[in-house]
Amino acid sequence: MSLHFFEHGAQRLQEIVQPGMLCAFDFDGTLAPIVKDPHRASVPSAVLRRMTILSELARVAIISGRSVADVGVRLDFLPEFVIGNHGIEGLPGWEEKASRFQALCAGWEQQLRHAMTDRTLFDGGIWIENKTYSVSVHYRLARNRLDAESRLLDLFSALAPAARVVPGKCVFNLLPVDAPDKGTALAQLCVASGAPGAIYVGDDVTDEHVFTMRRRDWLTVRIERSGDSAADFYIHHRLDMVQLLDALIGQLASFKAPSWRQSEQTVMTR
Template sequence: MGPMELNSSHVSPVLTESVAVNKSRLGIHSSLLPYSQQDSSSPLSPAAGKLSRTGSRKSAAGNIDDVRFNGWLDAMKASSPPRKKILKGSVINTLLPSSNIEYDNNEDYHSLTVDYPSAIECFGNIIGRAKNKRVAVFLDYDGTLSPIVDDPDCAFMSDPMRETVGSVGRCFPTAIISGRSRDNVYDLVKLTELYYAGSHGMDIIGPPLRHNNNDVSTNNLPNCVNSTDHQGNQITLFQPATQFLPIIDEVFRTLVEITKDIRGAKVENHKFCVSVHYRNVEENNWTIIGQRVHDVLKNYPGLRSTHGRKVLEIRPVIDWNKGKAVLFLLESLDLNDKDDVFPIYIGDDKTDEDAFKILRESNRGCGILVSSVMKESSASYSLRDPNQVMEFLQLLLNWNHKRETKHFNKQIKVKV
């Protein structure tokens, strides 16, 4: 489907002030090319940029030693912490009426806070750094705004969470950056106050690109299209991997076919990536599902696999991720001055690490990891679960209200 699918009623960005994206800074020209079109000396480059499949299709069964040798099985286990009992009386039950929610005890989370202090307990420190700055908020969806559940189609936000996130979107520039398709995550969130980036940032809808108050021709910006939505709002659609769409669709159909005999396996097409869920697959079959995905990817060197929470993500081999999506949105919103802007990124998945890393390396804002178990992260702080995410966002709203009230009172005194 072409970029002009933009004319759906799904997204209605509120902010309109923006500037042109600095292409060289974001690497839109060279770094968005498949690796084989860049430096051929890169270990990832041999034939990696070919968009069509190569060679004949091999047996889906494959050799399970491939998965073990390449560390896939270890990665699948590492990204799939065991389910523990929900705390008795926990308000997590108010988020989703299901017993299939992953949640861990206070002792596990306490171990995590040794390296990644609670963002709630350290709220004063965080806001101290944000003083006199413009705050921008970036949120993952699954595991951050909604609990992790067995069926991805049932990962619903609670009404209180939706109300809270909507209020945040009215106070600060706010974006959801998810591995889901852009349309899918909007259907779950249903808030027009926000910006949306689907497929791990490979499908972004944001404000119109401008420069010195003059419109910039998107003809000079690869994969960018200026348009309007059904409500008449000016918007820009950025899709750096459009050339991969036919390949993604083909791989999706193949993976559906070769995993249909594995009980509990689920394959989803998120437009610019494919998710293979093994959350409901018996652990002794993880090697089989991993090997079958591995064998399919041998025929598509332009694609790669990454590991999430009990999911394999099949993505194009381009130099683009959630971190660069954050930079794109910040520049589009004229929020790229690190001395004046304080971005906050909250996420729970390995794919969120790219955003945490960019914020840490640029010494701007803060990354907040959502987890109840110990793990390595580039985040600075942590929250245990979606309930604590909502509590943190409410603290942020209260702080902003006090700040605006204080500013208003100062203006009244000056006028008097």
């Protein structure tokens, strides 16, 4: 069971924070609030300021369901790594499978759009987002979400070739069955960067792929408490990210500027 970070996580944070560590975050629902129209998502200024400071103190990674390009235009700081499409896009060697993944997603999109022309079965509030290497089917705007969920799951089961279906908050994500997930992505980034440990913060089912790895050299935090989450800790709300980032920055600031990124530390102002 996850523990409340601000009550029980201080000692663990001290243990995990060290020079060269990797600080990794989901985007939607973690750095940015979830909105009805995903194209309007943005990171609040208080979080952006702290992420800018953090990127000067440690290696920072964003691991998102969005494409790499989509995440990049929403940031005012420069992470060392941006991984898109739930861990598929941007990992070392991912280009070798890119064309096959793209073809799979194009085929799924075609099948889905054809099936959803039947408005007696599928609500007009359901919409498809082809992210090139994964496909997201959003139903937040459906009049009856439970009915939409059921009909979509039946539809997904008939897709050919088969897709790996990962649910989210009013969205289903369709991924190639052999595609890496966020947990695989974070593990590969740790190896590639030589990071001695990592902290990961996320809020969704796709982030459980990180949480369930249960590595002793990782500290994992889930936004909002969930009884079946495998995260080490939780915070009550995304608004608590500011306090969490302050705690992380405070620990990292006790070390000298890392040799891999010599820069003058910025003084944080609220």
